[in-house]
Amino acid sequence: MKSSFKKRLREALKGILNEIEIKFLPSGFQQIGTIVILNLKNQLWNRKDVIAEAVQNIVSNCDAVCLNKGAIYSQFRTPQIELVIGESTETIHKEHGTLYKLDVSKIMFAKGNINERKRYPKLVKNEIIFDFFSGVGYFCLNIARLANPKRIYAFEMNPIAYHYLVENIKINKVSDKIKPILGDCKTEALKIKEKADRIIMGLLPSPKDALPTAFQVINPKKSIIHYEGLLNDSDPPEKLLEDVSIIGKEFNKKTKLEHVEFIKSYRPHVNHVCLDILVN
Numbered sequence: 001m002k003s004s005f006k007k008r009l010r011e012a013l014k015g016i017l018n019e020i021e022i023k024f025l026p027s028g029f030q031q032i033g034t035i036v037i038l039n040l041k042n043q044l045w046n047r048k049d050v051i052a053e054a055v056q057n058i059v060s061n062c063d064a065v066c067l068n069k070g071a072i073y074s075q076f077r078t079p080q081i082e083l084v085i086g087e088s089t090e091t092i093h094k095e096h097g098t099l100y101k102l103d104v105s106k107i108m109f110a111k112g113n114i115n116e117r118k119r120y121p122k123l124v125k126n127e128i129i130f131d132f133f134s135g136v137g138y139f140c141l142n143i144a145r146l147a148n149p150k151r152i153y154a155f156e157m158n159p160i161a162y163h164y165l166v167e168n169i170k171i172n173k174v175s176d177k178i179k180p181i182l183g184d185c186k187t188e189a190l191k192i193k194e195k196a197d198r199i200i201m202g203l204l205p206s207p208k209d210a211l212p213t214a215f216q217v218i219n220p221k222k223s224i225i226h227y228e229g230l231l232n233d234s235d236p237p238e239k240l241l242e243d244v245s246i247i248g249k250e251f252n253k254k255t256k257l258e259h260v261e262f263i264k265s266y267r268p269h270v271n272h273v274c275l276d277i278l279v280n
Protein backbone atom coordinates (compact mmCIF):
# COMPACT_ATOMS: atom_id res chain seq x y z
CA MET A 1 0.00 0.00 0.00
CA LYS A 2 2.80 2.36 1.06
CA SER A 3 4.92 1.86 -2.07
CA SER A 4 1.97 2.21 -4.41
CA PHE A 5 0.89 5.43 -2.63
CA LYS A 6 4.40 6.82 -3.00
CA LYS A 7 4.53 5.90 -6.69
CA ARG A 8 1.07 7.22 -7.48
CA LEU A 9 1.68 10.50 -5.64
CA ARG A 10 4.92 11.08 -7.54
CA GLU A 11 3.22 10.32 -10.85
CA ALA A 12 0.28 12.61 -10.07
CA LEU A 13 2.56 15.53 -9.24
CA LYS A 14 5.08 15.09 -12.07
CA GLY A 15 5.27 18.36 -14.03
CA ILE A 16 3.50 20.22 -11.17
CA LEU A 17 6.31 19.98 -8.60
CA ASN A 18 9.98 20.29 -9.51
CA GLU A 19 12.36 17.32 -9.16
CA ILE A 20 13.64 18.32 -5.73
CA GLU A 21 10.10 18.81 -4.41
CA ILE A 22 9.14 15.40 -5.82
CA LYS A 23 12.01 13.84 -3.84
CA PHE A 24 10.70 15.36 -0.59
CA LEU A 25 7.18 13.93 -1.01
CA PRO A 26 6.00 11.65 1.83
CA SER A 27 5.99 7.91 1.29
CA GLY A 28 2.99 7.26 3.52
CA PHE A 29 0.13 8.85 5.43
CA GLN A 30 -2.09 8.32 8.43
CA GLN A 31 -5.84 7.93 8.03
CA ILE A 32 -8.26 8.46 10.90
CA GLY A 33 -11.81 7.81 9.78
CA THR A 34 -12.23 9.75 6.55
CA ILE A 35 -9.38 12.18 7.27
CA VAL A 36 -5.86 11.83 5.93
CA ILE A 37 -3.03 13.36 7.96
CA LEU A 38 0.23 14.08 6.14
CA ASN A 39 3.69 14.76 7.49
CA LEU A 40 5.24 17.15 4.96
CA LYS A 41 8.81 18.40 5.03
CA ASN A 42 8.89 22.18 5.68
CA GLN A 43 10.18 22.74 2.14
CA LEU A 44 6.80 21.51 0.82
CA TRP A 45 4.47 23.53 3.05
CA ASN A 46 3.96 26.18 0.34
CA ARG A 47 2.92 23.38 -2.06
CA LYS A 48 0.45 21.83 0.39
CA ASP A 49 -2.68 22.61 -1.69
CA VAL A 50 -1.63 20.72 -4.82
CA ILE A 51 -0.22 17.87 -2.75
CA ALA A 52 -3.41 17.56 -0.68
CA GLU A 53 -5.53 17.53 -3.84
CA ALA A 54 -3.42 14.74 -5.35
CA VAL A 55 -3.60 12.76 -2.10
CA GLN A 56 -7.38 13.08 -1.96
CA ASN A 57 -7.60 11.67 -5.50
CA ILE A 58 -5.41 8.69 -4.58
CA VAL A 59 -6.72 7.67 -1.15
CA SER A 60 -10.15 6.09 -0.99
CA ASN A 61 -12.74 7.19 1.57
CA CYS A 62 -10.98 10.54 2.10
CA ASP A 63 -13.13 13.63 2.87
CA ALA A 64 -10.33 15.88 4.08
CA VAL A 65 -6.55 16.19 4.05
CA CYS A 66 -4.66 17.78 6.96
CA LEU A 67 -1.05 18.64 7.73
CA ASN A 68 0.60 17.49 10.92
CA LYS A 69 2.58 20.57 11.99
CA GLY A 70 4.30 19.39 15.13
CA ALA A 71 4.60 17.14 18.14
CA ILE A 72 1.97 16.65 20.85
CA TYR A 73 3.16 18.15 24.15
CA SER A 74 0.40 19.78 26.18
CA GLN A 75 -1.34 18.25 29.19
CA PHE A 76 -4.47 17.75 27.07
CA ARG A 77 -2.29 16.08 24.39
CA THR A 78 -3.62 18.48 21.70
CA PRO A 79 -2.24 17.83 18.20
CA GLN A 80 -1.01 20.57 15.83
CA ILE A 81 -3.10 19.96 12.74
CA GLU A 82 -4.02 22.23 9.80
CA LEU A 83 -6.95 21.47 7.50
CA VAL A 84 -5.80 21.88 3.87
CA ILE A 85 -8.67 20.37 1.87
CA GLY A 86 -12.16 19.46 3.00
CA GLU A 87 -14.95 20.89 5.12
CA SER A 88 -14.36 19.51 8.56
CA THR A 89 -11.79 17.85 10.83
CA GLU A 90 -14.44 15.82 12.66
CA THR A 91 -14.74 12.16 11.75
CA ILE A 92 -15.67 8.71 13.02
CA HIS A 93 -12.84 6.19 13.12
CA LYS A 94 -13.73 2.49 13.33
CA GLU A 95 -11.36 -0.03 14.92
CA HIS A 96 -12.11 -3.55 16.23
CA GLY A 97 -15.77 -2.68 15.59
CA THR A 98 -15.63 0.28 18.02
CA LEU A 99 -16.53 3.78 16.83
CA TYR A 100 -14.36 6.72 17.88
CA LYS A 101 -15.84 10.10 16.98
CA LEU A 102 -13.34 12.93 17.33
CA ASP A 103 -12.02 16.14 15.85
CA VAL A 104 -8.48 15.35 14.68
CA SER A 105 -7.44 19.02 14.99
CA LYS A 106 -8.32 19.09 18.69
CA ILE A 107 -7.86 15.54 19.93
CA MET A 108 -5.08 13.02 19.34
CA PHE A 109 -5.66 9.46 18.21
CA ALA A 110 -2.57 7.29 18.53
CA LYS A 111 -2.97 4.63 15.84
CA GLY A 112 0.24 3.04 17.13
CA ASN A 113 -1.55 2.03 20.36
CA ILE A 114 -3.88 -0.32 18.47
CA ASN A 115 -2.64 -3.48 20.21
CA GLU A 116 -3.09 -1.89 23.63
CA ARG A 117 -6.72 -1.09 22.77
CA LYS A 118 -7.15 -4.72 21.71
CA ARG A 119 -5.38 -6.18 24.78
CA TYR A 120 -7.52 -4.80 27.62
CA PRO A 121 -10.83 -6.56 26.85
CA LYS A 122 -9.00 -9.91 27.09
CA LEU A 123 -7.82 -9.15 30.65
CA VAL A 124 -11.03 -7.79 32.13
CA LYS A 125 -13.43 -9.84 34.25
CA ASN A 126 -16.63 -8.77 35.98
CA GLU A 127 -14.93 -5.92 37.81
CA ILE A 128 -14.85 -2.19 38.62
CA ILE A 129 -12.44 -0.24 36.42
CA PHE A 130 -11.14 3.31 36.79
CA ASP A 131 -9.84 4.71 33.47
CA PHE A 132 -7.89 7.72 34.77
CA PHE A 133 -7.02 9.44 31.46
CA SER A 134 -9.77 8.23 29.21
CA GLY A 135 -9.64 10.82 26.39
CA VAL A 136 -12.42 10.06 23.89
CA GLY A 137 -12.63 6.52 25.26
CA TYR A 138 -9.52 4.94 23.69
CA PHE A 139 -9.52 2.01 26.13
CA CYS A 140 -12.84 2.01 27.97
CA LEU A 141 -15.08 1.76 24.87
CA ASN A 142 -13.44 -1.47 23.71
CA ILE A 143 -13.55 -2.92 27.22
CA ALA A 144 -17.25 -2.08 27.60
CA ARG A 145 -18.10 -3.51 24.16
CA LEU A 146 -15.92 -6.62 24.12
CA ALA A 147 -15.63 -7.65 27.79
CA ASN A 148 -18.08 -7.74 30.66
CA PRO A 149 -16.98 -5.19 33.29
CA LYS A 150 -19.28 -4.38 36.20
CA ARG A 151 -18.72 -0.67 35.69
CA ILE A 152 -16.10 1.68 34.27
CA TYR A 153 -15.51 5.17 35.67
CA ALA A 154 -13.93 7.18 32.84
CA PHE A 155 -12.18 10.40 33.93
CA GLU A 156 -11.30 13.17 31.47
CA MET A 157 -10.40 16.77 32.27
CA ASN A 158 -10.34 18.28 28.75
CA PRO A 159 -13.93 19.44 28.02
CA ILE A 160 -13.51 18.76 24.27
CA ALA A 161 -12.27 15.21 24.78
CA TYR A 162 -15.01 14.73 27.39
CA HIS A 163 -17.65 15.87 24.87
CA TYR A 164 -16.50 13.14 22.45
CA LEU A 165 -16.23 10.58 25.25
CA VAL A 166 -19.92 11.16 26.05
CA GLU A 167 -20.84 10.95 22.32
CA ASN A 168 -18.82 7.76 21.86
CA ILE A 169 -20.44 6.09 24.85
CA LYS A 170 -23.80 6.80 23.17
CA ILE A 171 -22.93 5.71 19.62
CA ASN A 172 -21.29 2.51 20.88
CA LYS A 173 -24.35 1.82 23.07
CA VAL A 174 -22.40 1.27 26.31
CA SER A 175 -24.11 3.84 28.56
CA ASP A 176 -24.99 1.07 31.01
CA LYS A 177 -21.28 0.21 31.45
CA ILE A 178 -19.35 3.52 31.39
CA LYS A 179 -19.85 6.49 33.67
CA PRO A 180 -17.99 9.52 32.21
CA ILE A 181 -16.65 12.06 34.71
CA LEU A 182 -15.43 15.52 33.70
CA GLY A 183 -12.50 16.65 35.82
CA ASP A 184 -9.10 15.83 37.24
CA CYS A 185 -8.84 12.13 38.07
CA LYS A 186 -6.60 13.02 41.02
CA THR A 187 -9.53 14.61 42.85
CA GLU A 188 -12.62 13.16 41.11
CA ALA A 189 -11.64 9.52 41.70
CA LEU A 190 -11.52 10.15 45.46
CA LYS A 191 -15.25 11.01 45.37
CA ILE A 192 -16.29 7.57 44.04
CA LYS A 193 -17.61 5.19 46.71
CA GLU A 194 -16.71 1.93 44.92
CA LYS A 195 -13.12 0.70 44.92
CA ALA A 196 -11.22 -0.10 41.70
CA ASP A 197 -10.24 -3.66 40.79
CA ARG A 198 -8.26 -2.27 37.88
CA ILE A 199 -6.86 1.21 37.20
CA ILE A 200 -5.74 2.22 33.72
CA MET A 201 -3.11 4.97 33.83
CA GLY A 202 -2.47 5.79 30.17
CA LEU A 203 -0.72 9.14 30.04
CA LEU A 204 2.59 10.19 28.51
CA PRO A 205 5.20 11.15 29.40
CA SER A 206 4.12 9.82 32.81
CA PRO A 207 1.00 9.34 34.94
CA LYS A 208 3.12 9.43 38.13
CA ASP A 209 1.30 12.42 39.70
CA ALA A 210 -1.89 10.38 39.93
CA LEU A 211 -0.32 7.47 41.84
CA PRO A 212 -1.24 8.73 45.35
CA THR A 213 -4.89 8.85 44.22
CA ALA A 214 -4.62 5.41 42.61
CA PHE A 215 -3.44 3.85 45.88
CA GLN A 216 -6.29 5.47 47.78
CA VAL A 217 -9.04 4.25 45.45
CA ILE A 218 -7.75 0.76 44.67
CA ASN A 219 -9.45 -2.37 46.01
CA PRO A 220 -7.30 -3.36 49.03
CA LYS A 221 -7.63 -7.10 48.34
CA LYS A 222 -6.05 -7.70 44.95
CA SER A 223 -6.03 -5.38 41.98
CA ILE A 224 -4.13 -4.31 38.90
CA ILE A 225 -2.61 -1.00 37.81
CA HIS A 226 -1.72 -0.56 34.14
CA TYR A 227 1.04 2.03 34.31
CA GLU A 228 2.24 3.60 31.05
CA GLY A 229 5.58 5.28 30.67
CA LEU A 230 8.74 5.80 28.68
CA LEU A 231 11.73 3.52 29.07
CA ASN A 232 15.19 3.81 27.52
CA ASP A 233 16.41 0.75 25.57
CA SER A 234 19.09 0.24 28.21
CA ASP A 235 16.81 0.54 31.27
CA PRO A 236 15.06 -2.45 32.90
CA PRO A 237 11.28 -2.17 33.53
CA GLU A 238 12.08 -2.17 37.27
CA LYS A 239 13.25 1.42 36.83
CA LEU A 240 9.70 2.46 35.96
CA LEU A 241 8.22 0.09 38.54
CA GLU A 242 10.16 1.96 41.22
CA ASP A 243 7.90 5.04 40.68
CA VAL A 244 4.96 2.89 41.63
CA SER A 245 6.44 0.79 44.43
CA ILE A 246 7.88 3.78 46.33
CA ILE A 247 4.53 5.58 46.39
CA GLY A 248 2.74 2.26 47.07
CA LYS A 249 4.78 1.79 50.24
CA GLU A 250 3.60 5.17 51.53
CA PHE A 251 0.07 3.75 51.31
CA ASN A 252 1.03 0.36 52.76
CA LYS A 253 0.60 -1.43 49.44
CA LYS A 254 2.78 -4.15 47.94
CA THR A 255 3.45 -4.12 44.20
CA LYS A 256 4.55 -6.93 41.90
CA LEU A 257 5.38 -6.64 38.21
CA GLU A 258 3.20 -9.12 36.32
CA HIS A 259 3.85 -8.21 32.71
CA VAL A 260 5.59 -5.62 30.52
CA GLU A 261 3.84 -4.67 27.30
CA PHE A 262 5.87 -2.94 24.61
CA ILE A 263 3.47 -0.46 22.96
CA LYS A 264 5.63 1.32 20.42
CA SER A 265 8.93 3.03 19.79
CA TYR A 266 8.50 6.61 21.04
CA ARG A 267 11.74 8.05 19.64
CA PRO A 268 15.11 6.45 18.90
CA HIS A 269 16.15 4.30 21.90
CA VAL A 270 13.08 5.28 23.94
CA ASN A 271 10.05 2.98 24.13
CA HIS A 272 6.45 3.53 25.15
CA VAL A 273 5.59 0.65 27.49
CA CYS A 274 2.85 -0.40 29.87
CA LEU A 275 3.59 -2.21 33.14
CA ASP A 276 0.84 -4.48 34.48
CA ILE A 277 1.32 -4.28 38.24
CA LEU A 278 -0.38 -6.45 40.83
CA VAL A 279 -1.24 -4.51 43.99
CA ASN A 280 -2.22 -5.93 47.38
Ligand SMILES: C[S@@+](CC[C@H](N)C(=O)[O-])C[C@H]1O[C@@H](n2cnc3c(N)ncnc32)[C@H](O)[C@@H]1O
Pocket: 075, 076, 077, 108, 109, 110, 113, 116, 132, 133, 134, 135, 136, 138, 155, 156, 157, 158, 161, 183, 184, 185, 186, 202, 203, 204
Ligand atom coordinates in the same frame (compact mmCIF):
# COMPACT_ATOMS: atom_id res chain seq x y z
C1 LIG B 1 -4.71 11.40 25.04
S1 LIG B 1 -5.08 10.39 26.35
C2 LIG B 1 -3.84 9.18 26.37
C3 LIG B 1 -3.84 8.38 25.16
C4 LIG B 1 -3.98 6.94 25.36
N1 LIG B 1 -2.97 6.44 26.30
C5 LIG B 1 -3.85 6.23 24.05
O1 LIG B 1 -3.22 5.21 24.06
O2 LIG B 1 -4.35 6.63 23.02
C6 LIG B 1 -4.71 11.32 27.73
C7 LIG B 1 -5.91 12.10 28.16
O3 LIG B 1 -5.78 12.35 29.55
C8 LIG B 1 -6.35 13.62 29.82
N2 LIG B 1 -5.80 14.05 31.12
C9 LIG B 1 -4.55 14.52 31.39
N3 LIG B 1 -4.41 14.73 32.72
C10 LIG B 1 -5.59 14.38 33.30
C11 LIG B 1 -6.07 14.34 34.64
N4 LIG B 1 -5.29 14.73 35.66
N5 LIG B 1 -7.33 13.91 34.88
C12 LIG B 1 -8.13 13.51 33.86
N6 LIG B 1 -7.74 13.53 32.56
C13 LIG B 1 -6.49 13.94 32.28
C14 LIG B 1 -5.96 14.47 28.64
O4 LIG B 1 -6.84 15.55 28.48
C15 LIG B 1 -6.06 13.45 27.49
O5 LIG B 1 -7.31 13.48 26.87
